[in-house]
Amino acid sequence: MTEIRTPRLLLRRWSDDDLVPMAEINGDPEVMRWIADGSVRDLEQTAGDIERWEEEWDDEGFGLFAVELLASGELAGFTGLSVPGFPPEALSEVEVEWRFGQQFWGQGYASEAASAVLEFALTDRGLDRVISFVQPSDTASENITRKLGMERERETAHPEYGYPLVVHAIDLTEYLA
Template sequence: MRLETERLVLRRWREEDLEPLAAIDGDPEVMRFIGDGSVRTKEQTATALMSMERGWDERGFGIFAVELRETGELAGWAGLTIPGFLPEVLPAVEIGWRLGRPFWGRGIATEAAGAALRFGFAEAGLDRVISICHVDHHASARVMTKLGMRQERETVVPAHGQPVRVLAITHGEFDVLHGG
């Protein structure tokens, strides 16, 4: 599976993605609003990568590696998954993203997430997608708003007690805002 946008390639994962992804997951500033805020080891990132690939095999959608078209550099990831960490929203599919700091503030998350949403609605047959972010993660909330998502609720993640916002968009709403 491969998607292309003006600046990005969204693709399945490769073995050589582990090192740059581990660097992203090991950055305390990147991980500040993820889960309980802990950084991940290379081994934890490797386990997460295997899980992301398994998601594709099990559901036909998943988390894309996001690379810059111009350089081939791995910027991070964006894609669709089941948010099992927040049982109160299930059944649901979540759009999420994580980028390395050099790629922040350049519209890459919005561009990648928009492509992944388009795929989810057009190719994976989804009717509704949510996104979840820590209540203080204003950059992610801006991306959600740019995508046309609307807030549904605020709640707390049971495993670590962090307060989060849940936003959502339907296929029809996405089509109206982004031209199908």
């Protein structure tokens, strides 16, 4: 089983015990405002999400990790890698993603977890490049991409909802520099 430890976090595969806390995170309108159309997700939808995330591990050899605080064992959210379903020019890319409960914001957990995932992607999984999509007004996620060393590459629009997205990217050469 794939796990990553950082000084404060355990990034691991999903368990049945993660469903309720992840559904609570997905049910928070403030957490979800930058995701898709901003709608919250209920317990059943979250169960389907976790199932899909686990299937991506089986299909791709990477996926979204449940992020657990080492000190307390609490589920803080997720971070990991996925193949984006949009836009067409990014279908062959791999994206780093994160989503954390509001009570875990502003403590560096997302940056710490995403940094570990980026290293995993580029050194363990042999990927040459990783991207991230961020809405221009999502300054917290913009800050995380900057901390990861990702550069703004281009702008696009969400194909279903039409809002602007900025594509950030880093390749192995940039990462190792």
